[in-house]
Amino acid sequence: MTDLPRSASTVIVGAGVVGAAAAFFLTERGERDVLVLERDRLGSGTTSGGLGGIRHQFVDELDVRMSQLAIAFWRTFEERTGARHDFHERGYLFIANTTEGVAQLRRPMALYERLHVPVEMLGRVEIAELVPRMRVDDLAGGRFCARDGYGDPLVALAGFAGAAQLGGARFKEGVSVEALLREGDRVTGVHTPSGDVSASRVLVAAGCWTASLCASAAIAIPIWPYRRSIMESGPLPQLASIPLVIEWESGFHFRPKDTAQRFAMPNLTADGREEKGPAGPPSAFPGEFAPLDVPPALEPWVQARAAWRHPAFADLRIVRSWSCYYEMTPDDHPIVGRVPGVSGLFLAAGFSGHGFMHAPATAELVVEEMLDGRARTLDISDLSLERFASGRRPFTAAVL
Numbered sequence: 001m002t003d004l005p006r007s008a009s010t011v012i013v014g015a016g017v018v019g020a021a022a023a024f025f026l027t028e029r030g031e032r033d034v035l036v037l038e039r040d041r042l043g044s045g046t047t048s049g050g051l052g053g054i055r056h057q058f059v060d061e062l063d064v065r066m067s068q069l070a071i072a073f074w075r076t077f078e079e080r081t082g083a084r085h086d087f088h089e090r091g092y093l094f095i096a097n098t099t100e101g102v103a104q105l106r107r108p109m110a111l112y113e114r115l116h117v118p119v120e121m122l123g124r125v126e127i128a129e130l131v132p133r134m135r136v137d138d139l140a141g142g143r144f145c146a147r148d149g150y151g152d153p154l155v156a157l158a159g160f161a162g163a164a165q166l167g168g169a170r171f172k173e174g175v176s177v178e179a180l181l182r183e184g185d186r187v188t189g190v191h192t193p194s195g196d197v198s199a200s201r202v203l204v205a206a207g208c209w210t211a212s213l214c215a216s217a218a219i220a221i222p223i224w225p226y227r228r229s230i231m232e233s234g235p236l237p238q239l240a241s242i243p244l245v246i247e248w249e250s251g252f253h254f255r256p257k258d259t260a261q262r263f264a265m266p267n268l269t270a271d272g273r274e275e276k277g278p279a280g281p282p283s284a285f286p287g288e289f290a291p292l293d294v295p296p297a298l299e300p301w302v303q304a305r306a307a308w309r310h311p312a313f314a315d316l317r318i319v320r321s322w323s324c325y326y327e328m329t330p331d332d333h334p335i336v337g338r339v340p341g342v343s344g345l346f347l348a349a350g351f352s353g354h355g356f357m358h359a360p361a362t363a364e365l366v367v368e369e370m371l372d373g374r375a376r377t378l379d380i381s382d383l384s385l386e387r388f389a390s391g392r393r394p395f396t397a398a399v400l
């Protein structure tokens with residue numbers, strides 16, 4: 001029998017990077033009675049599987065503003081949390097094969113300029129300087145932001161959780177929340193196999209499992225899982241400090257992780273097409289959880305793509321690979337903020353492939369909604385659950 005408290009001011013469901021960051025921001029604001037419930041281990045959900053990319057280069061203004069807020073935090077992570085973070089500001093380099101691809105990359109440049117994000121369009125010579133010996137003769141151009149980079153999601157999560165615990169938050173692993181408790185129009189706590197915990201505020205940060213949990217309180221949430229995979233090479237120390245490189249048309253990307261390289265790739269459909277994101281939402285949420293194995297067709301695809309792109313990747317040895325779920329929403333954007341009609345209930349989930357980089361911004365903003373009634377640092381009303389009921393579609397972005 002776990003020593004589960006019977007009440008807390010705030011219960012957070014899910015200890016991925018988002019739940020842990022929210023606990024940190026709550027304690028930083030002086031909230032001590034925070035209980036984080038994780039059904040498995042800290043970081044055992046999607047956070048364990050991500051590539052760790054951190055970028056300003058989005059096409060929707062709110063995403064860029066979230067990145068600015070988050071990256072300012074990532075740069076001061078160690079001072080704010082007292083913990084180490086493996087954050088490297090080495091840039092994100094998009095490369096395009098076609099003139100149409102270059103035109104698409106150029107499209108948000110006016111937005112970056114207006115928001116003072118230092119992004120530049122590059123030609124082949126400048127691209128070759130950023131990643132020596134990389135193949136560029138097939139490229140029509142690229143786009144680069146030196147202020148982007150990459151980090152380590154699990155290291156960051158540990159830092160958030162450690163600092164939150166020092167601030168008074170309690171984390172309980174192995175506790176599955178089976179239902180949200182609701183009396184009329186307010187949430188009153190959560191139900192677990194070890195008993196109920198009463199709480200006046202509940203934040204659901206349960207990633208792609210959010211829809212099933214919220215259904216227990218008759219709240220429909222359009223989040224579903226979409227499997228994506230990552231592969232890691234043996235040591236390639238000559239590429240240990242390159243930017244994250246992403247092929248615009250194919251979606252193939254790679255970044256160093258210590259002396260190895262990590263590769264992310266689109267899925268391959270049964271008829272051999274490359275698929276960066278799901279064709280559309282399932283007919284009922286949360287939809288199907290595909291088995292988390294790595295489809296065998298991906299490794300030869302990655303080896304061929306990688307060998308084409310850089311001679312250091314010829315005869316590439318993949319030493320590790322894994323799959324994890326993107327937590328998708330119908331517009332590829334998260335749901336963050338209060339749940340309309342259920343006082344005390346908040347959501348931060350559905351990041352559609354970019355939840356790690358935005359975690360500090362998401363957490364800060366959702367904590368403002370919880371403690372101040374609304375997010376003050378940025379207007380996040382476009383991220384509210386209500387947009388799906390109203391049919392409002394404030395975003396244009398697609399999955400990378």
Ligand SMILES: Cc1cc2nc3c(=O)[nH]c(=O)nc-3n(C[C@H](O)[C@H](O)[C@H](O)COP(=O)(O)OP(=O)(O)OC[C@H]3O[C@@H](n4cnc5c(N)ncnc54)[C@H](O)[C@@H]3O)c2cc1C
Pocket residue numbers: 013014015016017018019037038039040041042043044045046047048049050051052053054153175176177178205206207208209210213228229230264323324325326327348349350351352353354355356357358
């Ligand atoms: C292949 C891949 C590459 C990615 N690359 C990037 C990238 O480059 N940059 C980036 O920013 N993002 C990236 N992402 C996305 C990023 O990893 C996620 O958006 C982020 O980790 C989501 O964090 P989370 O805390 O919302 O969810 P999760 O990490 O999934 O955490 C949710 C937690 O809730 C727990 N939980 C669920 N239900 C319950 C319950 N009923 N009771 C108790 N606990 C529960 C789960 O066990 C889990 O630990 C990538 C994802 C994948 C799959």
